[in-house]
Amino acid sequence: MRAPIRVGIAIATVVTAAGALAPAAAMAGTDSGVSSTTGATAKFVSYGDKIMLCDQLGDTFSVYAQYYVNGGAIHTTSQHNGGNGTCDTRTTGDPAEGAQVTVRAGRQVDGGADNYGPWKSGRA
Structure with missing residues (x-):
């Protein structure tokens, strides 16, 4: 009777040790919501850690995005x-x-204050 119990304990130990050595799953990133102001949209895209920046108007004003990571600069x-x-x-x-x-x-406005959309957050 004791032999089967020992085999069961040995198997459980091996499975537990293998599970402990398995690498942790990678954290999945999340895209931000879209920040929008007159003539401009910006969004953080977690796949590739990029910002998608769109100029919505055919005017002469440039658009740009501002961003920070973990509350930094x-x-x-x-x-x-x-x-x-x-x-x-x-x-x-x-x-x-x-x-x-x-x-x-952000949208650059010559001779006036730039326009800004609201801050939107995502995860890398």
């Missing part, structure tokens, strides 16, 4: 001036997995 992307719904992507570098990336759309 605010960065401004290069401007995009394609107009009429054209979009482009901008890099956010390579934030750590699970880092919070917060973004907003």
Whole structure:
């Protein structure tokens, strides 16, 4: 009778040890909501850690995005001036997995204050 019990304990030990050595699953990122202001939209896309920036108007004003990672310094992307719904992507570098990336759309207005959309957050 004792032999089957020992075999059962040995098997349970091996399964437990194998499970303990298994690598942890990678954390899945999440896209942010869309930040929108007159003529501009911006969104953080977790796949590739990029910002999708769209110029919605065929005017002469450039659009850009501002973003920060985990509450750090605010960065401004290069401007995009394609107009009429054209979009482009901008890099956010390579934030750590699970880092919070917060973004907003901006629109340059000559002779006036720039327009900004609300801040929207996602996870790298």
